[in-house]
Amino acid sequence: MNITLRQMLKNSKLLIPSLLLISAILVIVSLGFGYYKLNLRDVFNYIFGTSTDPFAKQVIENIRLPRVLSAFFIGLSLSASGAAYQGVFKNPLVSPDILGVASGCSMGAALAILLDLSYFYIQLFSFGFGLITVAITYALSINIRSSMKIAMILTGTMIGSLCFSIITLMKYFADVNDQLPEITYWIAGSLSKTSSTAILFSLPFMVVGFLILYFMSNRINVLTLSKDEALSLGINVKLNMRIVILASTMMCSGAVSLGGQIMWIGLMIPHIARGLVGNNYRKLLPVSALIGGIFLLLVDNTIRSLFMMELPIGLLISFIGAPFFYMLIKKGGLK
Numbered sequence: 001m002n003i004t005l006r007q008m009l010k011n012s013k014l015l016i017p018s019l020l021l022i023s024a025i026l027v028i029v030s031l032g033f034g035y036y037k038l039n040l041r042d043v044f045n046y047i048f049g050t051s052t053d054p055f056a057k058q059v060i061e062n063i064r065l066p067r068v069l070s071a072f073f074i075g076l077s078l079s080a081s082g083a084a085y086q087g088v089f090k091n092p093l094v095s096p097d098i099l100g101v102a103s104g105c106s107m108g109a110a111l112a113i114l115l116d117l118s119y120f121y122i123q124l125f126s127f128g129f130g131l132i133t134v135a136i137t138y139a140l141s142i143n144i145r146s147s148m149k150i151a152m153i154l155t156g157t158m159i160g161s162l163c164f165s166i167i168t169l170m171k172y173f174a175d176v177n178d179q180l181p182e183i184t185y186w187i188a189g190s191l192s193k194t195s196s197t198a199i200l201f202s203l204p205f206m207v208v209g210f211l212i213l214y215f216m217s218n219r220i221n222v223l224t225l226s227k228d229e230a231l232s233l234g235i236n237v238k239l240n241m242r243i244v245i246l247a248s249t250m251m252c253s254g255a256v257s258l259g260g261q262i263m264w265i266g267l268m269i270p271h272i273a274r275g276l277v278g279n280n281y282r283k284l285l286p287v288s289a290l291i292g293g294i295f296l297l298l299v300d301n302t303i304r305s306l307f308m309m310e311l312p313i314g315l316l317i318s319f320i321g322a323p324f325f326y327m328l329i330k331k332g333g334l335k
Contacts, residue, residue, distance in 0.1 A: 015277065019290035023072065026297055030068045031060055033301045038064075062196070069203075070194040070258055071300040071313075072293040075265055077206040077255040079292025080285055081248035082266025083273065084213050087220045087281060088244050089149050096252040096266035099156035099245070103163035104133025105256035110170045110183045119193060122186075123201055123257045130253030133159055134245070148238075189262035189314020191300055202254040209251035210289060213244065217281040220244060224279065262314040264321025265292055271328055 028047070032038040036059055045051040046060045081096045089098065097103060108129025112122040137156045144151035167187070174180040213220070222235045223244070230237050252266070273288040296313070299320070303311050 016283070016286050016290070019287065019294070023290055023294055026294060027068055027072060030071075030297055030301050031064045034059075034064060034304045066194045066196050066199050067191050067300070068297065070191055070199050071297045073199070073203060073206050074191075074255040074259045074262060075269075075292035075294070075296030076289040077210065077251040077292075078262065078266040079269040079273070079295075080210050080213060080289040081251040081255075083270035083281070083284055083288040084220060084244050084248045085266070086270055087224050088241050089153065090224060091149075091153070092271070093267070094153070095263075096248065097156075097160060097263070098153055099137045099249070100133045100159035100163060101130045101249050101252045102256050102261050102263075103160035103167075105130035105253055106187050106261050107133075107163040107167050107170075109186050109257070109260070110167045113179055113182050113186065114170050114174055116179075119195075120197065120201070123198055126257035127202070127205070127253045130256060131249060133163065134249045138242075138245070148241075185312060186260045188312030189260040189317070190310065190312050191259050192310045194258060198258055202258040205250045205254035209247040209249075209254070210285075212247035213251075214285055216240065216244060216247075217285050220281040220285075221279075224281075260312075260314060262296070262317060264317050264325070265296060268321050268324055268328075269295060 028043060029040070031043045031046075032040060038056055038059065042051065042053060042056045043060070045053075046057055051057045078096055082094070085094045085096060085098055086092055105126040108125035108127070109122050111129070112125035117125070134156075137152060137159050140159075141148065141151040141155040144155065167183070171180055171183060174183055219235060219240050222230050222233055223237065223240060225233075227237055255262075269292040270284070270288045273284055273291055277283040277287050296317075299317060300313055303313060303316060
């Protein structure tokens with residue numbers, strides 16, 4: 001029965017439209033969740049421009065809508081970039097941080113906080129340092145006499161460790177009453193400081209990165225084959241791999257600079273999507289992206305509804321991701 005259902009989903013043309021519809025409904029419903037409760041009538045009145053409650057309008061425009069969109073697009077970006085990384089590196093254990101991008105983003109944010117810069121510069125430093133970290137990883141891996149993919153993974157692990165050592169050093173110089181808690185909270189992952197300005201900064205990078213990956217999905221399918229098979233099909237392996245890495249890094253940097261370091265999504269969600277639609281990236285990328293967006297939005301809604309305090313979303317997802325991944329390994333579900 002499970003095999004039949006999986007085969008139906010692989011061949012179904014309704015899965016992606018269904019996920020799009022679920023995403024749209026969830027985004028609308030999520031605007032009502034939070035400390036200040038709003039019913040669906042308030043939400044629809046805002047959407048159709050007929051709202052007569054100025055406070056409800058301000059809550060949706062300034063707090064709820066930026067946070068809801070941030071949660072959805074962060075989940076989308078981390079899941080899609082994770083799926084792409086797993087494909088080009090041919091490794092089911094690869095996550096978006098494999099080249100040190102999230103570690104670099106965290107280091108950039110910590111530096112901006114240490115310098116007492118505004119949130120815009122925290123986001124800018126975070127995004128920029130994420131790109132720089134991956135560029136350094138790539139440059140160093142070229143000089144290693146080994147498989148390019150193995151060299152990049154090992155170099156990325158080294159650079160990521162170095163970034164966290166630098167972050168730890170920064171914490172020693174941070175003000176214990178103000179800067180240190182902010183650095184710690186930012187690294188743990190949070191959507192509490194998202195705003196219209198913040199999402200407008202990150203959204204173009206996340207959308208453009210996803211579109212590049214989607215239009216390259218057939219080439220990613222080829223990159224999952226052996227090098228000789230890819231070359232026989234006329235694919236420039238190095239060039240296409242660089243483009244995929246660049247697009248994935250843009251998405252991941254945009255996501256981390258917006259919501260902090262939210263782990264596990266980019267590792268966990270692609271395996272769920274792969275179990276539903278298989279390894280064809282034409283379907284796997286959008287399905288991973290939509291499930292990731294839905295997942296993170298559901299987690300954020302749970303936090304806002306059940307807890308009176310603002311818990312780091314990355315922390316809660318780690319408690320979900322670790323046991324899930326163990327069950328996946330135990331059942332031999334890594335593909």
